Amino acid sequence: MNEMIRISQVRVVDEEGNQLGVMPTPKALQLAQERGLDLVEVAPMASPPVTRLLDYGQFKYEQARKDKEARRHQRAVDFKEVRLRVKIGKGDFDTKVRRAISFLEDGDRVKVTVQFRGREVSHAYIGRDLLDRFALSVADYGNVDRPPVLEGRSMSMVLTSTQKPGAHPRRNDAEVKTQTSKEAVPADAAPPAASDEQEAPATTSTGG
Numbered sequence: 001m002n003e004m005i006r007i008s009q010v011r012v013v014d015e016e017g018n019q020l021g022v023m024p025t026p027k028a029l030q031l032a033q034e035r036g037l038d039l040v041e042v043a044p045m046a047s048p049p050v051t052r053l054l055d056y057g058q059f060k061y062e063q064a065r066k067d068k069e070a071r072r073h074q075r076a077v078d079f080k081e082v083r084l085r086v087k088i089g090k091g092d093f094d095t096k097v098r099r100a101i102s103f104l105e106d107g108d109r110v111k112v113t114v115q116f117r118g119r120e121v122s123h124a125y126i127g128r129d130l131l132d133r134f135a136l137s138v139a140d141y142g143n144v145d146r147p148p149v150l151e152g153r154s155m156s157m158v159l160t161s162t163q164k165p166g167a168h169p170r171r172n173d174a175e176v177k178t179q180t181s182k183e184a185v186p187a188d189a190a191p192p193a194a195s196d197e198q199e200a201p202a203t204t205s206t207g208g
Helices: 025-034 056-073 090-105 118-137 173-183
Strands: 009-013 019-024 038-043 050-054 079-085 109-115 142-151 154-161
Touching: 009 025, 009 038, 019 025, 025 038, 025 050, 038 056, 050 056, 079 090, 079 118, 090 109, 090 118, 090 154, 109 118, 118 142, 118 154
Parallel strands: 009 050, 079 109
Antiparallel strands: 009 019, 038 050, 109 154, 142 154
16 A cells, blocks of 8 residues: 555654654655554645555455445435235235335335226226325325326326434334324323213224
8 A cells, every 4th residue: 555655745644643744755654664554645635645654454444334334324215116906905005004104214215006907997096096095194204206197007106205214213013003003092082071870891892
């Protein structure tokens, strides 16, 4: 690394970050050799160029780690797709919603597509209603960027995330389902009024 510096003089910063001032390059190289370090240009466009005494191998490792961290936080937005069928059941629909929420929480864009079979395409309004219901289900996580459009035997819309990538830890399906259930009942709902008549113990219903 040292032999790549061909400028007659450089500004030197030591391994602790202390400024050693401007000196002839041969002297800077000698200083680096005496300390068992490398002389590395860290600002080659400066006048004179700024160099630093450091372990070049360690320097490259730290630089690669920082670059990887930067890419993780500033990654390109991915385009995900979720596919639905006209006759999709409630359980499958909820699963698709949770998957879309997971993508949106990561900051991705999501294309939601309804696929028509046979004569279903003649009832395209059913697909639009399904997409509208889907958009409403994920409204806390993303907005409709492109409204439903019929394309051949499918209808699709595009959702854009309103979340910052990494702002929410990825949650599993059970956690999302639990939250949805809790949100269904207002937290400040008033307790049932007391009655003089003795009531039968309340029962809990899980459906229909």
